[in-house]
Amino acid sequence: MSFLSVRGLGVAYGRGPPALADITLALDAGQRLAVLGESGSGKSTLAMAICGLLPPTAAVSGTVGFAAPLLLGRDVGVVFQDPNGSLNPVLSIGEQIAEVAVVHRGRSWRAARAEAARLLDRMGIAQPHAALSRHPHEFSGGQRQRIALAAALAADPVLLVADEPTSALDTVMQHQIVGLLDELVRERGLTLLFITHDIALASMLGDEVAVLHGGRLMEAGPVAQVLRRPAHRYTAALLAARLDLDTRIGARLPEIGADFAVVVPHG
Amino acid sequence: MAEALLEVSGLRKSFWRAGRAVAALDGVALRVPAGTTLALAGASGSGKSTLARCILRLTEPDAGSVRFAGTELLGLAPAALRAIRPRVQMVFQDPAAAFNPRASVARILADPLRVNALAPRGEWRARALALLDMVRLPAALIDRRSDELSGGQRQRVAIARALATNPELVVLDEPVSALDVSVRNAVLNLLLDLQQRSGLAYLLIAHDLAVVRAVAGAVAVMEAGRIVEHGTVAEVFARPQAVATQRLLAAVPRLVVG
Numbered sequence: 001m002s003f004l005s006v007r008g009l010g011v012a013y014g015r016g017p018p019a020l021a022d023i024t025l026a027l028d029a030g031q032r033l034a035v036l037g038e039s040g041s042g043k044s045t046l047a048m049a050i051c052g053l054l055p056p057t058a059a060v061s062g063t064v065g066f067a068a069p070l071l072l073g074r075d076v077g078v079v080f081q082d083p084n085g086s087l088n089p090v091l092s093i094g095e096q097i098a099e100v101a102v103v104h105r106g107r108s109w110r111a112a113r114a115e116a117a118r119l120l121d122r123m124g125i126a127q128p129h130a131a132l133s134r135h136p137h138e139f140s141g142g143q144r145q146r147i148a149l150a151a152a153l154a155a156d157p158v159l160l161v162a163d164e165p166t167s168a169l170d171t172v173m174q175h176q177i178v179g180l181l182d183e184l185v186r187e188r189g190l191t192l193l194f195i196t197h198d199i200a201l202a203s204m205l206g207d208e209v210a211v212l213h214g215g216r217l218m219e220a221g222p223v224a225q226v227l228r229r230p231a232h233r234y235t236a237a238l239l240a241a242r243l244d245l246d247t248r249i250g251a252r253l254p255e256i257g258a259d260f261a262v263v264v265p266h267g
Numbered sequence: 268m269a270e271a272l273l274e275v276s277g278l279r280k281s282f283w284r285a286g287r288a289v290a291a292l293d294g295v296a297l298r299v300p301a302g303t304t305l306a307l308a309g310a311s312g313s314g315k316s317t318l319a320r321c322i323l324r325l326t327e328p329d330a331g332s333v334r335f336a337g338t339e340l341l342g343l344a345p346a347a348l349r350a351i352r353p354r355v356q357m358v359f360q361d362p363a364a365a366f367n368p369r370a371s372v373a374r375i376l377a378d379p380l381r382v383n384a385l386a387p388r389g390e391w392r393a394r395a396l397a398l399l400d401m402v403r404l405p406a407a408l409i410d411r412r413s414d415e416l417s418g419g420q421r422q423r424v425a426i427a428r429a430l431a432t433n434p435e436l437v438v439l440d441e442p443v444s445a446l447d448v449s450v451r452n453a454v455l456n457l458l459l460d461l462q463q464r465s466g467l468a469y470l471l472i473a474h475d476l477a478v479v480r481a482v483a484g485a486v487a488v489m490e491a492g493r494i495v496e497h498g499t500v501a502e503v504f505a506r507p508q509a510v511a512t513q514r515l516l517a518a519v520p521r522l523v524v525g
């Protein structure tokens with residue numbers, strides 16, 4: 001059995017069309033899965049379903065299974081799309097990061113705080129020891145995102161589920177964090193599921209990629225295969241609408257229209 | 268040089284940390300002429316959001332000047348500031364924190380019209396629906412609570428809310444960071460359309476340098492509370508002078524397949 005297997009997963013929030021329908025995918029231990037897709041296509045819903053964190057109002061069908069039982073917070077670290085969702089505003093960030101290692105790994109507070117400072121240092125937070133006693137609102141958006149990532153990694157999880165973990169970071173810091181995650185995967189066998197809108201990032205950090213649209217899985221497979229020879233028109237359109245530093249820029253930017261055609265509106 | 272729509276100079280702001288003042292803004296100057304876009308890039312923690320908040324006086328700067336359409340905003344009395352508010356809007360970096368999570372989308376989009384008495388109650392819903400459509404959101408979302416939206420849907424509601432008052436300047440703090448490439452381009456196209464049609468000006472904070480290059484005319488790069496590079500997008504991207512800019516450009520992720 002795979003490390004993670006999702007079979008026929010469907011999720012509906014009350015009335016309205018389902019947020020996810022018939023999702024089947026598998027992930028091996030130590031693999032890195034990038035999830036790409038339209039805004040509102042169900043990426044965060046998939047991540048929350050895997051972590052068992054959907055709201056009680058969600059109706060779930062199908063199954064999410066792991067090869068071995070995993071405990072959320074200890075074996076599974078989660079970074080929410082909104083970093084404030086991961087952080088408690090009234091606790092110092094040191095308490096929040098260290099608590100994870102105290103509760104789940106039986107560390108002493110002193111040892112856990114020292115580890116928390118080391119993690120923050122690796123995440124590029126200046127003066128990490130002094131930072132431990134500050135509260136979340138005293139940090140910038142990108143600093144909070146890195147603090148949330150540190151808290152998710154503090155118990156040394158086997159699976160990290162990270163919802164757009166570098167969306168608030170400058171390119172230099174993003175590069176550093178990608179390097180850190182890559183190292184955890186290679187050296188400690190971390191399994192990684194991350195959501196991103198950055199296709200280049202998916203290509204750099206992912207082994208496998210899954211592409212969602214309208215609650216359905218358009219395609220999934222090895223990164224090189226899916227991004228080089230996309231099987232689905234939506235994936236091809238995503239690649240065609242992508243901007244990079246060499247894209248020729250006209251008066252307007254390309255959008256994905258009906259039938260996954262890429263169109264540039266008139267300016 | 269004629270005075271620009273937004274003129275910031277000598278802006279300073281420190282935060283107290285362990286009994287010591289640490290500068291988040293260390294003398295910042297910039298200008299945004301009407302109908303133009305100035306992008307602001309720079310390392311995480313370099314002071315971009317603090318600058319944005321100080322311009323709108325959501326954070327009180329320690330010193331400096333912020334002139335909008337010829338009026339000095341710093342030290343302006345609350346009533347006079349309220350009168351300017353609809354003309355200068357902001358999209359916050361963290362849209363979730365900017366909304367009451369229990370408020371419906373209809374309520375969030377009507378609020379600026381209600382608070383500024385810009386439209387009669389009977390028109391609010393139609394205006395809200397038009398705004399949703401502009402940011403590519405389905406009308407069905409109008410009665411949802413904001414905590415029942417996806418991250419990118421919430422980000423688009425924040426943009427729609429900022430546009431509700433037909434402002435002259437919008438300060439956008441990472442407005443498209445949670446959007447897929449197509450929706451992101453559609454929102455950027457909307458901003459370009461509005462600029463062309465009604466001469467809107469933008470101060471656009473963005474980490475994504477491809478976005479900066481695609482939509483801004485000028486760009487400023489911040490580092491440790493200062494602007495270390497400033498120029499047209501064409502100049503700065505072709506010949507970055509500051510080490511900070513060179514590093515940011517060198518670290519842009521590249522598509523690698525196979």
Ligand SMILES: Nc1ncnc2c1ncn2[C@@H]1O[C@H](COP(=O)(O)OP(=O)(O)OP(=O)(O)O)[C@@H](O)[C@H]1O
Pocket residue numbers: 013014019037038039040041042043044045046055081414415416417418419420445446447
């Ligand atoms: N609590 C909720 N109640 C009702 N609908 C919800 C709820 N949470 C999400 N949805 C809806 O489910 C769909 C999928 O949302 P989800 O957050 O999974 O999208 P996403 O792919 O993560 O999008 P984004 O890239 O914008 O974050 C969206 O249409 C969203 O509006």
Ligand SMILES: Nc1ncnc2c1ncn2[C@@H]1O[C@H](COP(=O)(O)OP(=O)(O)OP(=O)(O)O)[C@@H](O)[C@H]1O
Pocket residue numbers: 137138139140141142143168169170282283291309310311312313314315316317318360
């Ligand atoms: N309320 C506060 N109290 C203390 N320090 C603060 C506060 N707000 C911001 N800071 C500090 O000021 C500096 C600038 O923060 P700011 O949010 O302006 O950065 P930013 O450039 O927007 O970063 P990001 O790209 O990560 O959003 C950071 O070092 C931050 O830790």
Ligand SMILES: [Mg+2]
Pocket residue numbers: 043044045081163417418419
């Ligand atoms: Mg999401």
Ligand SMILES: [Mg+2]
Pocket residue numbers: 140141142315316317360440
């Ligand atoms: Mg910021």
